[in-house]
Amino acid sequence: MDWWDGFWSTYNTVIFSLGVNAMLALSIYVTLSCGLLSLANAAFMGIGAYAASLISMQTGLPFPVALAVGGALPALVALIIGIPTLRLSGVYLAMATLGFGEVVRVVVLNMDITGGPLGLNGIPLKTEWWHIVLLLALTLYILARMRRSKIGRAFEAIKEDEVAARLMGVNVAGYKLLAFVIGAAIAGVAGGLNAHYTFTIGPGNYAFENAVEILTMAVFGGTGSLVGPTLGGMILTLLPEALRDFNSYRAVVNGLILVLVILYLPKGIWDPRRIRHWVKTFSQRKPQAGGSN
């Protein structure tokens, strides 16, 4: 298993990132499934990462506690800022959450305990592959259960038509807040996991670009189901590795893929209806071709 050791030591962070990015894409999926476009998830990831790392570095508490706080603190922040913010809709909400993210970045930049612009260094390596697999599986399980529950149906109703949902007696504000808080918790846990295998985090890791990246993963994969964001997160993690040969034009290809997916696959790459359609046309074409000859 020599090749495996070599492979693992070269690519383990990439492999870890597959799971963490899938979780991040799922975190924004939760808010999108409720019709909210929030760009605060990078900031929530950052809050989770800093909280978890500080616990690991400054206390002797075990890793699960650090991760739990990494999920709980962003959820609490989301609860506090969500109450006034979620009155906004559409583009306004996107901009407000963007503003919140930027404020978090500047606050982190200017605090002592966070290490300021230098960030935190020497975070102990505690994340193991099965932590990520377990938490990703747990996230998927909870979200899948939620989708089929009363909560999931309420989200769906709000996404389709907020006014109609309210008239049907759905507590729109409450469910929106719930989606926002759940998304923040998932992003925070993902941030905590991420910090414990990258050793170092800084305020620049959780800025606008990262918020956009998380959104891109979800939209690229498709937000109609849980498979979409998971796949999207994974593919967009691997893409930069695969495009290594393009060197400085790697980002061009990245951007191009984003534009082309939005233009030609508006529901993301995982769109069951389209896939079924493809399978159908493919399987129909085959016997026809055989028959005519």
Place this chain on the structure above:
Amino acid sequence: MLEQQLINALSLGSVYALFALGFTLVFGVLGVINLSHGAIFMLGSYAALLLIEHFALPLWLAMLAAMLVSGLIGLAVDCLVLRPLRARNAPHLAPMIATIGVATILTSLAQGLFGAENKRFPVGTIPEESYNWGNLHVTAVQIGIVVISFILMLVLLAVMRRTQLGRALRAIAESPKAAYLLGINVEGLFYLTSFAAAALGGAAGVLVGLSFNAITPFMGQPMLHKGIAVIILGGMGDIRGAMIAGLFLGFAEVLTVAYISSDFRDAVGFGLLFLILLVKPSGMFGKVLERKA
């Protein structure tokens, strides 16, 4: 010294306003948040630099040419990306994400073509004169920036308020469908708007390039953030609002740096944005049309 700060703030603020003008124009008429506006701003700056370096054009001519170049880039983005999305009636999220892709493409193309390092205008391009009144120190560049920005802003405002064209654009902003039924060439005016907005962005790029004498592929992103803050503060799609809010942001930033701390410079805009969204989502000067964004 307050007077000196106010003069610096005026020149900074008028660039913000000029940048935000194109940004808000596109939102007002097309209903799209065009996140490639920052990249187009950056390319306008490079266009002027290359024209001066290779063809030794006089500054004013290079600036006009740079506006033309960036306008054409904006037009190309509209034709290739925004038009297909319009034809499909895509929700607001789609053009926003697609233009993020465009911004990535343009930024990394610029990085590949021109290198990542700071470029400067050749010696002698930028007027060296400066004027002193008592303790006040004003450079010719600062005066030029304020004068050119105000001329462009007033021209745009006059066009919107006094001409048939402006009336047609405002009709489209109100309702593209109704405008179309009234015999307005909606698609043509969409193109014109994209062109004009990008040209204004390019002009702002040249002015910023001149005032800092440093041009990089990455100068678009921070400017885009300010632009977002400005158009929210001013009321999305509101041209006069963008002018006032741009100046306001310039003053707020300069005074923060002067009297509080330079650490918070970048948080000022977003902090204001966050506050204004919570208190008055339609913007400081808004009675803004409630757009189903």
